[in-house]
Amino acid sequence: MSPITESIPLSPTVSYAQHGDVAVLMLNNPPVNGLGDTTRAGLHAGITRAFEDDAIAAVVIAGAGKVFCGGADIRQFNTPAATAWPASRDILALVEAAKKPVVAAIHGVALGGGLEFALGCHYRVVTADAKLGLPEVNLRLVPGGGGTQRLPRLVGVKRALEMIQTGAPVGGREAVRIGLADAVADGAEMAGAAALVTRAIEVARRAAQSAEHPVASRKDVPExxxxxxxxxxxxxxxxxNAVAQKAAIRCVQAATQLPIAEGLAFERARFEELVAGNESKSLRHIFFAEREAPKFAEGKGLALRPIERVAVLGSGTMGVGIAMSYANAGIPVALIEREQAALDRGMSLIRRNYEITASKGKLKPEQIEARLALVTPTLAFEAVAEADLVVEAVFEDMAVKQAIFKQLDAACKPTAILATNTSRLDIDVIAGATSRPGDVIGLHFFSPANVMKLLEVVRGRATSADVIATCMAMAQRIQKIPVLVGVCEGFVGNRMLTPYWREAGFLLEEGASPQQVDGALTRFGMAMGPLTMADLAGMDINWATRKRLAPTRPAHLRYSRVADRICELGRFGQKTNGGYYRYEPGSRTPIPDPLIDELIADCAREAGIARREICDAEIVERTMLALVNEGARIIEEGIARRASDIDVVYVHGYGFPAWRGGPMFYAETLGLDKVLARILALRAQHGAHWEAAPLLERLVAGGAGSFDSGR
Structure with missing residues (x-):
């Protein structure tokens, strides 16, 4: 038996080495060893080489780094590279026709196309902690490499349907139990990839002694x-992902009714239909946008400040959620209040929230106590002295916040980061109350903060790069998606809400009812209509903002008084059992209220507006284009670093449908030229509120198709 030969490259992402009579092909396409064009080419070349070499008895395929294969390289979808020869099916046809066994050595993950490729191999050896699954439905796709046809033949139809519809992976030991894998390489996850390959080589050598090897596609579907x-x-x-789920069900059904070749063709046709659609493109856009958002180039190489203890000022709903976010990540938190009653209410709310989670089977009693033990309630402001990060979450009033930050400046350690959870106020003005503006940053959590994944990280004019980098990394540590934004009224998310709500108010005056506005937008895909959202958030908060900004509002611009009139009645939304809708005590169900219909009609009459029939399409167009136009201004001003960051904010903070990709990507799918044309038409019809963003005009004039073109 010959010794191990030096590894040689077959392509930029695949290498070949000979371990005695076993060829080992190593995938090396970071970060997840995706099956891009060069990986497929290398695999085909390596397998062909091994099959043609009489000295080789078997083949092992493994992944370099932390995973076997995370699937197809979705960056190449809808590009020539995605369809370049050889396709995965060409490689699997080569494997399935072979006399020599091919063993997939799986560690980390085998997901999507990675698992489909492994299903086409004769044998699968896994580490106990490996994850194997077909998550394509999460990108509004179906498996396109035979997963819906081969998986039922190995694990049965019911289990295959469950895995494909949910996208949930199974562990290594479970994979062996259900017939998805052949052997567990015990201890390999601790010893490393080399130990897994060694075990796979052993399996391959034993298998080489057999004349026949199992081929999944030749098996009958279990009854x-x-x-x-x-x-x-x-x-x-x-x-x-309802469309993808239904398509996946039909594909699995095809596996039970059609010969394998026809079933594979049926599956591929469904995949091609879905991958070409805007819905899947949108979900893939968000997938990459979420991974791009946390990157902070200026912080590369900087030493991060240690965050071992946190202090949260304020034990209201927001402060409680923020404290829970850190406790959930195992970080000790001091929850600071001025009054014992408020502190007791806050701690009771934390316990109640954890108990609700436990009632759903997501927490054990001992885990509740462990997390509660990390939260220290105190009336002593001096507790901030021990914190590496202080998050202020008190009343949204500039004078109050300035006074608090002046105190923090004196009480906190020199290395502490001082953060405000303000949703709208000027970070630079708050930082100006301290002698260390470089240590001040905005951390705008979204309510409920212990649930919502979005975190707007607001950099002030003087905020230090290491503070920004630390907060971006810290956000990921507490399982948030951070988006770095600049300072302006409302930052990104809430600034864009202003024209969104503006159009909703105008549409009410012009003839729509609250339920029609909300209904049109929820049917569009929004998690909640704008008026129901206002009731949930508390209408008094935005009323206070409107009153604060009233002196700066241009007198010539139209202004709807509907929201102000509702607030003047003492109706602030769900918390007062009345806002745009009325609510039964203890209920969150909005009930149409004739009183509000009359109020809206009165406002329209006083403004000289003739009411008319309004269709749902107009509601969607005006509210969506208002978001898009403001988003374009935000990009041009540098408040957002990229259009995809705005999309992440709206998908994860404001319930924008992920399958539409966020407001900016949605505009790109419509066509920027068409978006501009409609905005200009709305300008002619409705006036100066609809001045087109200069960036949008320049992009269209230059023939650009995306907001990030040329940036």
Whole structure:
């Protein structure tokens, strides 16, 4: 038996080495060893080489780094590279026709196309902690490399449907138990990839002694009664991946009814339909946008400040959620209040929130106590002295915040980061109350802060790069998606809400009802209509903002008084059992209120507006284009670093449908030229509120198709 030969490259992402009579192909396409064009080419060349070499008895395929293969390289979808020869099916055809065994050595993950490739191998050896799954439905796709046809033949129809519809992976030991894998390489996860490869080589050598090797596509589908029509009916029409789930069910059904070749063709046709659609493109856009948002180039190489203890000022709903976010990540938190009653209410709310989570089976009693133990309630402001990060979450009033930050400046350690949770106020003015503006930053959590994934990280004019880098990294540590934004009224998310709510108010005056406005937008895909959202958030908060900004509002611009009139009645939304809608005590269900209909009609009459029939399409167009136009201004001003950051903010902070990609990507799918044309038409019809953003005009004039073109 010959010794191990030196590894040689077959392509930029695949290498070949000979371990005695076993060829080992190593995937090396960071970060997840995706099956891009060069990886597929290298695999085909390596397998062909091994099959043609009489000295080789078997082949092992493994992944370099932390994973086996995370799937197709989705960066190449809808590009020539995605369809370049060889396709995965060409490689698997080569494997399935072979006399020599091919073993997939799986560690980390085998997901999507990675698992589909492994299914086409004769044997699969896994580490106990490996994750194997087909998550394509999460990108509004179906598996396109045979997953819906081969998986049912290995694990049965019912289990295959469950895995494909949910996208949830199984662990290594479970994979062996259900027939998805052949052996667990015990201890390999601790010893490293080399130990896994060694175990896979052992399996390969034993298998080489057999004349025949198992081929998944040649197996019969195990018998079992599955009501596919019932499965289709059970898919929620509100699920963002409902179309993909239904297509996946039909593909698995095809596996039970068609020969393998026809089933593979049926699956591929469904994949091609979905991958070409805007819905899947939108979800892939968000997938990459979420991963791009936390990157902070200026912080590369900087030493991060240690965050071992946190202090949160204020034990209201927001402060409680923020404290829980840190406790959930195992970080000790001091929860600071001025009054014992408020502090007691806050701690009771924390416990109640954890108990609700436990009632859903997501926390054990001992985990509740462990997290509660990390939160120290105190009336002593001096507790901030021990904190590496202080997050202020008190009343949204500039004078109050300035006074607090002056105190923090004196009480906190020199290395502490001083953060405000303000949703609108000027970070630079707050920082000016301290002698160390470089240490001041905005951390705008979204309510409920312990649940919502978005975190707007607001950099002030003087905020130090290491403070920004530390907060971006810290956000990921507490399982948030951070988006770095600049200082302006409302930052990104709330600034864009202003024209969104403006158009909703105008549409009410012009003839729409609250329920029609909300209904049109929820049917569009928004998690909640703008008026229901206002009731939930508390209308008094935005009323205070409008009153604060009233002196700066141009007198010539139209202004709807509907929201102000509702607030003047003492109706602030759900918390007062009345806002745009009325609410039964203890209920969050909005009930149309004739009183509000009369109020809206009075406002329209006083403004000289003739009411008319309004269609849902107009509601969607005006509110969406208002978001887009303001977003374009935000990009041009540098408040957001990229259009995709705005999309992340709106998908994760404001309930924008991920399958539409966020407001800026949605505009790109419509066509920027068409968006500009409609905005100009609205300008002619409705006046100066609809001045087109200069960036949008320049992009269209230059023939650009995206907001980040040329930036």
């Amino acid at each position: 079992g009664v599955v009501d596919f029509e019932a499965c289709l009916a059970a898919v929620s029409p509100k699920a963002r």
